[in-house]
Amino acid sequence: MxxxxxxxxxxxxxxxxxxxxxxxxxxxxxxxxxxxxxxxxxxxxxxxxxxxxxxxxxxxxxxxxxxxxxxxxxxxxxxxxxxxxxxxxxxxxxxxxxxxxxxxxxxxxxxxxxxxxxxxxxxxxxxxxxxxxxxxxxxxxxxxHPPWLVQELAADWPDDIDAVLAANNAAAALTLRVNRRRASRADLVERLLAAGHAAAPHAWLADAVVLEESTDVTALPGYAQGHFSVQDGAAQLAPELLDLADGQRVLDACAAPGGKTAHCLEHHALDLLALDRDPERLNQVRDNLARLGLQATLAAGDAAEPQAWWDGRPFDRILLDAPCSATGVIRRQPDIRLHRRGGDIARLAAEQQRLLDALWPLLRPGGRLVYATCSVLRRENQQQIEAFLARTPQAAARAAVPPRFGRAAGAGRQNLPGGDGMDGFFYAIVEKQA
Missing domain, CATH: 1.10.940.10 (NusB-like)
Structure with missing residues (x-):
């Protein structure tokens, strides 16, 4: 060996x-x-x-x-x-x-x-x-960075391309999300400091703790007890945008590995269906929920083919964290720049459109769909939502995403990599008119 x-x-x-x-x-x-x-x-x-x-x-x-x-x-x-x-x-x-x-x-x-x-x-x-x-x-x-990505970034963010490239080449801090059902953020920070880790609460994310250096999280105090999960700050915004309340019926349409599913359940008692097309990745959701002491209904299936898994009851809230190029998380997953190809973007955009159109009928009148990606490319984000709103009469981008979630990008907001110390992420809120 x-x-x-x-x-x-x-x-x-x-x-x-x-x-x-x-x-x-x-x-x-x-x-x-x-x-x-x-x-x-x-x-x-x-x-x-x-x-x-x-x-x-x-x-x-x-x-x-x-x-x-x-x-x-x-x-x-x-x-x-x-x-x-x-x-x-x-x-x-x-x-x-x-x-x-x-x-x-x-x-x-x-x-x-x-x-x-x-x-x-x-x-x-x-x-x-x-x-x-x-x-x-x-x-x-x-x-x-590969030529195709440099060209896309230059076209989409001409004034920011150098900052984006630099952010992608800088190591990211480790961000945790406290499980408020099992621990308080203040107690978690205190235990981490006592164990010799430089940890501090995030300035405005209520559940986030930032560690200066990456480490084996499974060895941190409280991990085995389900006191926290690893989740970048940009991904911790979903519960607020969904405007959750106890008792709501919620669909997390592309749930694996389960971070946003868990975060929603840490905030509210929900009738939540966590769906993913990959049964093996769904096991990650199951394991994560078990460690955190949370419960949801899990189902394997293609979100764009609801006839195979939907029981006909409409959802109050739908989270579509759509498959995407992952160009917003290159600083954490640097191999993306080696594996992603420019030709992938049209295919991914088509899949995002397919998911949006298939899931929209499952939302009750007056309900809310949150569309999210960890991409920084307009074809997957701003242009995707603008096209959806144009072809969907009942859809309205009525609720503005708060400015702290990034810069305005059409009907949504875009955080670029490194912005506020977080990953690149896009969020849009779409409501169904009654």
């Missing part, structure tokens, strides 16, 4: 960048190979920053290598990317980063390439200023 952390990381990063494996899955598969918790922490850092900066250091390697390795030795190519990340991003001591990466080449059974690895990293250190300047002239390589 290969237990060299950099070698393990190179194999996993190659799966992410070349094989299309999600960062979460690659880490889950690789971490058990490492017995030491410090090695697993380094593996996590290497994979996150390797995925985040792949497009930049992949381009840098083209300037450092006469004959590229990505085609004939892809894992060593990934190892070199990680070597550059250690030096330029993680700031590891130069000797440790270079020596450890060279040793990893041997652990990968590529001893004949160890000298090349050493030479490339040493050359990078010598020529770093010139390489940085050259890469800085290419927005795609400099920002480590």
């Amino acid at each position: 290969n237990t060299d952390v950099r070698a393990v990381a190179a194999q996993a990063l190659d799966q992410i960048a070349r094989g299309g494996v999600s960062l979460r899955s690659a880490f889950a598969q690789a971490a058990p190979r490492l017995a030491d918790a410090r090695d697993r922490a380094l593996l996590s850092a290497l994979l996150h920053e390797g995925a985040r900066w792949w497009l930049r250091y992949d381009a840098v390697l083209d300037r450092l290598l006469q004959k590229p390795l990505r085609g004939r030795e892809p894992v060593v190519h990934a190892l070199l990317v990680l070597g550059l990340v250690q030096l330029a991003v993680l700031g590891l001591p130069e000797y440790a980063a270079v020596a450890g990466t060279v040793e990893a080449a041997r652990a990968l059974k590529r001893p004949q390439l160890a000298g090349l690895v050493n030479a490339v990293l040493r050359r990078f250190l010598r020529e770093r200023a010139a390489l940085d300047a050259a890469v800085g002239r290419d927005r795609v390589a400099h920002s480590a």
